[in-house]
Amino acid sequence: MAERPHLAVIGAGPAGLAASLAAAVHGVRVTLVDAGTEAGGQFYRQPAAALGARRPQTLHHQWRTWERLRTGLDGQIAAGRIRHLPDHHVWCVERESGDGGFGVHALVGPMQDDGVVVRADAVLVATGGHETVLPFPGWTLPGVVTAGGAQAMLKGGLVLPGRTVVVAGTGPLLLPVATGLATAGAHVAALVESADPRALLRHSSALAAQPGKLTEGARYTARLLRHRVRALVRHTVVEAHGTDRLESVTVAALGTDGRVRPGSERRIPCDTLAVGHGMLPHTDLAETLGCALDGTDVRVDDEQRTDVPGVWAAGEATGIGGAALALAEGHIAGRSIAARLHGSAPDPRTWAAAARARTRLRTFFAAVDAVFAPPVGWVEQATDDTVVCRCEEVTAGEVRSAVGGFGAGDLRTVKLLTRAGMGWCQGRMCGPAVAGVSGCTLTTPRRPLARPVPLGVLAGVSEEGLPALSEEDLE
């Protein structure tokens, strides 16, 4: 009997889980490699078992979908078809010369300073996305967290980031974050959204495609009302105040030109500001493999294949669009991989429902993207002494003088001349901010190392090869 082909899935969020299940059910051995301590990714983030959460489902909606995924995963793991490697941080995926296989290099251990390699015949990049935060005076104060960070604390650690919270920025994520915090007992002093969500109504085709999203939004809104959360739309946080940590924020109304309306400022006392300005895909691993991008997203075809043979991508790595879209894409990817690894062309009719959902959700999120754009005036709010790159402590003023004084006209030159984006996060956090302040187009630099790697691991000295999932392990 021929050996079953082996797929490495990177990322155990909705996309990676759906793909792993679809592939495993159709005769593929799967190794699911994920940085999290538990499967679930960003959306179904699970509290560590040791925390003994009694009712984690109160923090999640779509709990039933999650339960189905979880049960499926447990079953496939028990059957030896899926191996789940939690707490494995992939720093590079390499196409190995010779047999056309791949080497997935990950960091493990409490300090992430040991290395392992997983070898596979195909790779699915399901690495999701990361939040972006645009700078404003005071944003580096302790007490200012990202919206996703606040939610992660809540879902993963079962702790509230603070007692009195302002949720601010833009994007469809703010609503669930504010609702989650309020439900868990925080006082949400305000939800400050710079866009006007009613503008979505103008994209009637998008809404018609996605009536469920309206009810989802309505449900959140009702819950916010119940918790007496003040929602300030077309408003923005212009400054965070405090000496040692956050004490209050100033919010202001935005005019139709996207700029702050003078005289509309007011202070809101709070100990926590959860702020987010949308998300960007994690594309480092795919790019290093040579996959083409469309703007900031990994480019895929109808089967979720990238343009590099043997490499598929699904979920937010291919464009920001929520958990349901990630599930649909993951499912399609898993079916396609199973067929292709067995040497046949897949039949798209077998995933017709997922494909319809994918089309609808992509249309909807294209409209969401257009509506929830940061206000044009944010750049003016970033005063010269506002830090834009936290890792290297580069201010907006320094970025501006690299442009004004030396004619830097692109992000790479700004980085070379100011160090903005050269630090720990390698520009993942500050990229959009530096682009905005410098007036340059946002481009993703190549990051062949997706995670900081100890040189000993890089040198191959402290890296261990994992045995392939063997046939004997299978039932």
Place this chain on the structure above:
Amino acid sequence: MAKRLTCDVVVVGAGMVGAACALYAARAGLDVVVVDRGPVAGGTTGAGEGNLLVSDKERGPELELALLSARLWAELAEEFGSAVEYEPKGGVVVAATTEALASLKDFAAAQHAAGVMTEVVDADQVRSLEPHLAPGLAGGVLYSQDAQVMPALAAAHLVRASGARLCTGRTVTGVLRTAEGAVRGVRTDDGEIHAPAVINAAGTWGGDVAALAGAHLPVLPRRGFVLVTEPLPRLVRHKVYAADYVADVASDSAALQTSPVVEGTAAGPVLIGASRERVGFDRSFSLPVVRSLALGATRLFPFLERVRALRTYVGFRPYLPDHLPAIGPDPRVPGLFHACGHEGAGIGLATGTGHLIAQALGGKTTDLDLTAFRPDRFSGDEVNSP
């Protein structure tokens, strides 16, 4: 409407070499325009390191140029100093075995005779110069003239200080010639720039610019990766490399070579570079290459095993078949000057190059004899030789 500019000299390329040419030409009283298809330092200058080395050069014309350049860098440092992160930190070349030390000493003795400051150090002295080096090394040589700059900042500051007009985002698409064949400017994708002299400082693409004027100059790319670590306190004080590095630099082989130079930087990260390979303009990441850099560096400094690499980047050194740059007037095309092909030393050699080019432009006798750097020294058959 397309712009038309007139000046005394057009510098093609706003890398380190073009910046130095602009500075010295402007200081000689010429009206200079610098044109680059990208930004300042967008070519190899922004993709390499800033070692200003005399230590790795054997006796000969390149060493002469390196010594002249080192003097000029020290002069410029008084003006630009910390803005370009100039650090006269010195280099330490180490030898693992007594045999390697013996040949390193011979190499250094010849350099010393040519005017390089060298100091042979024994095993104990090496450890006191660099306390974190691996134990058991035989000894080494200290080169106090080795220094460092941050290349992109250096290029940006020199261009600005020159007062030259800088046209970025403008590609040179032709070299304008008179009926007699003399240069009268360049054509760009955004209009013409008229001048009686053109300097080809297009680095790795210098061969293409030469071809626009009908001149043969076989500049080719030699790929290099650099590794950058997390910021650290000063644990590596000098530029440190193993003696076999010199053999790599001078090598003619296309195969991969890595004997990294390890150094701390003013900003904190340790830089480990660089590999040398001839694979054309292939930008794709090569894990084996970066692995061997990491291996070389951790062998020299075992503490680096636990230090994290944050990033790696790639660049293409401009090299000519005999590993010497092309500097000076092109006898085939009156008015055309070349300043390219500096391979892995273009940052270090930029000042001397700019100074000599300014002298040549002014019709003066140059401080160094330019014969070895003649741009017309290649026949056309050497391109494919190994």
